[in-house]
Amino acid sequence: MPERTMEFGKYGAHGIKGHEAVARQLDRLTGFIATPITARRGLMARLHYLTRTPHAREAARAAGLTVTDRTLKAWLAGRRSPSKQNLQRIETVYRTVRRHNVARYLTSRLNREGRGTRVEFHSLNQSRVSRPHQRVVDFRTLNVRHWDRIVDAWSTGNDAALDDAWVNDAVVDLGSQWGQYENVTNIGFAA
Structure with a gap:
């Protein structure tokens, strides 16, 4: 061998x-979100994916999104924008959570x-x-x-x-x- x-x-x-x-x-x-995170639409799509339910917020926190709820609300409302470091962190957390969410489906399909x-x-x-x-x-x-x-x-x-x-x-x-x-x-x- x-x-x-x-x-x-x-x-x-x-x-x-x-x-x-x-x-x-x-x-x-x-099937990750195609719009880049640097565009407002891409950022909003990722944040909505990570915060739309209590279970999603819990998974995002477990994956490393450590900002406060107040900061998240400000980002979602457009009153503040995340720093470059936080944008990278959001992207990493989004990909981690998305992979976890589709793993069972992919295993079954494959x-x-x-x-x-x-x-x-x-x-x-x-x-x-x-x-x-x-x-x-x-x-x-x-x-x-x-x-x-x-x-x-x-x-x-x-x-x-x-x-x-x-x-x-x-x-x-x-x-x-x-x-x-x-x-x-x-x-x-x-x-």
Whole structure:
């Protein structure tokens, strides 16, 4: 069984870790608010999402939104604007809460009652690698049936757990050459 790649890019290959590509794809499926937080509309949409119910406010506080209720009301009324630091904090809290809220739905959609979801592995880019050092790495597909640990690690933002779950629950099923797909240019799937 192959070991993990220790010196990725030594000969010029480039790509990203597979779990990072999976996290990007899960973020796309999540459907975050498209308007940037720097626009008034984007800020209001995020604040309404985080404060519309007592449960949402509690989740926002647990995720790190530590401003007072008075400050939140002033932001919502437009009497005050958050600082750049608070804008970044609001964005981080919003993404954390949104991931948590959609995790169960995504897990259900990706598992599809045991049928799983087809995943496309687009191999790493070897355009900068000299000919003698290039290896044959083909486009591969795989039906991943167990998404629970993957989505759970993604929703909590734990990169190490996501990497471990992605490699052990999905990539090793590619067979003896799974190490060639640890780093990729893209991973595609839909829910």
